Amino acid sequence: MLTQKKSLSRDIGSIAILTGPILVTQYAQIANGVVDTIMCGRLGAEALGAVGLGVAVWVPMQAFLIGILYGLLVELAQLCGAGKTGDITSTTQQACWLGLLLAGGMGLAVYFAGARLGVFGLPEELLPLVAEYLGGLAWAFPFCGLFYSLRFYCEGQGAPKIVTVIALGAVASNIALNSVLMFGALGFPALGIRGCGLATGLCWVLSLLAAMAYVSLARRFAGNRLFARLHAPSLAAIVRLFRTGLPIGVAFLSEYLVMACIALMIARQGTVAVASHQITYNLSLVLFTLPVALSIAISILVGQARGAQDAERERRVVGAGLLLSSGVGLALTAALLALSQWLPSLYTDDPGVLALTRALLTIAAFFQLADSIQVGLSGALRGIHDTTVPLILSSLCYWGVGIPLGYALSGEASALFGEMPQMGVMGWWVGLIAAITLAAMLLGVRVRRSFWKAV
Structure with missing residues (x-):
């Protein structure tokens, strides 16, 4: 019993040590968006609205790209566990080719999207500004794809701290570059909203x-330098x-689409x-970064652990991870309930x-508990390359339960089906909570079968 407690404490500590730098990295990425919003506000309401629309175009694409490259992180973790360090450089370089190819296509899509948003009925005065903003950043998408390949190269081998340092440096750089390019500091011409995209x-x-x-x-990488030898693209590896x-990328994108759909209905x-x-969504998103x-x-x-073929350690890590996820979810729920009168x-x-x-x-406070557990379960399954079935289960819950239930409870369905509940916007959040709770339950069954079936 004492040995089990020591093992649990050790695994919880290992997860917490890794989580810390990754959490700071995630918040640094959020901070960049906050910085852009605040600084664009000085250009006027139209510029602020244009940046918001532009972000709605490129951020989902970036999330899709990150999800696809997430596969590299899991692949490298398994190679490290198996001691196959010789395969790490070639695998990472294939991910770089993949990131370059995908991000290049996304950059073109973002560039041309700026000139075609008028079909969605957006205000005419914002369209040129959105095109300027997206044109300012579209060219750099390939660099973004390569960076995330290297980020997961470091994190997959248990070296997340350097990524955190780089992310914090990017926030400082963003502030400086926005000042120079948007407002014309240091003798540079003031480029306005295009300067924000360029930054x-x-x-x-x-x-x-x-x-x-x-x-x-x-x-730490001296014995196996990533760029010591360049590997040609391998179609099979890519x-x-x-x-x-792909299932991870689709899952990330699906979450954006679900929230976009709900926002349009609201x-x-x-x-x-x-x-x-x-x-409410903004506050939930900030808290969601921790899970x-x-x-x-x-x-x-x-x-x-899967790479090392250590099934016992797999189960210990999953158990410790779920314990932490549940604890974090409870803490976030309690915090949101306690601060709900003050935060707005x-x-x-x-x-x-x-x-x-x-x-x-x-209401949204209880979303934190269910979502924290669901995300922890998803992380465990991704660690063993189990991504397709979780995507199907989550999508069915979101689109098959959350959207219809929210539609019914909000009162939108009254025109079709007669007298229905009239909860308004709260009905949509109740639908979301029902969907995410069901997803957590189904993923819990999947985790039990994947890690404890033999036992």
Whole structure:
């Protein structure tokens, strides 16, 4: 019994040590968006709206790219666990080719999307500004793809701290570059919103250069330098990495699409409902970053155990990870409930928005618990390359349960089916909680069968 407690404490410590730097990295990425929003606000309301629309175009594409390259992280974790360090450089270089190819196509899509957003009925005065912003960053998408390949190269081998340092440096660089390019500091011409896009692109370039310098010079990689020998693209290896990461990328993209769909439906309920939903979603997204970082750490350690063919350690890591995920979920739920009356005042002083947001947060608090557990379970399954079935289960829950239930409870279905509940925006959040809870239950069954079936 004492030995089991020591093992559990050790595994919890290992997960926590990995989670810390990854969490700071995730928050640094969020900070870049906050910086852009604040600094663009100085250019006026139109510029701020244009950046918001532009972000809605490129961020989902980036999330899809990150999800696909996530397969590299799991692949490297398993290679490390198996002691096959000789395969790490060739696998990572194939991921770089994949990232370059995908990100190049996405960059072209982002560039041309800016000129074609008018088909969605967007305000005419914003379209040129959106095109300027997207044109300013589209060219740098290939650098973004290469950077995330190197990020997962480091994190997959248990070296997340350098990624954190680079991410924090990117925030500082973004502030400086925005000042220079947007407002014309140091003698540079003021490029306005295009300068904001250029600053984002240049931050990706600088992050890539810093990562390349580290993996080329760091002592921990001295015995197996990533760029000591260049491997030609291998179609079989690229396809294998793509097939591993595709379900993860689709899952990341699906979450954006679900929330976009709900936001569009809520928009029909008026300004107060939209504002309250946006505040609640923003706060939930900030809190959600902690379970996501925890999930990445679980994936890495489970992958290492699978590579070492240590089934007992796999089960210990999964158990410790789920214990941590549950604890984090409970803590976030309690925090949101305790602060639900105060947090909305950070965003607005409108009485109607404040009242509705406070009510929403008391519901959304329980979303944190279910989502934290669900994300932890997903991380465990990704560590053993089990990605397709979890994607199907989660998609069925979101699209088959969450959207229809939210539609019914919000009152939108009354026109079709007669008298229905009239919960408004709160109905959509109840639908989300039901969907994520069901997803957690189904993934829990999947985890039990995957890791404890033999036992």
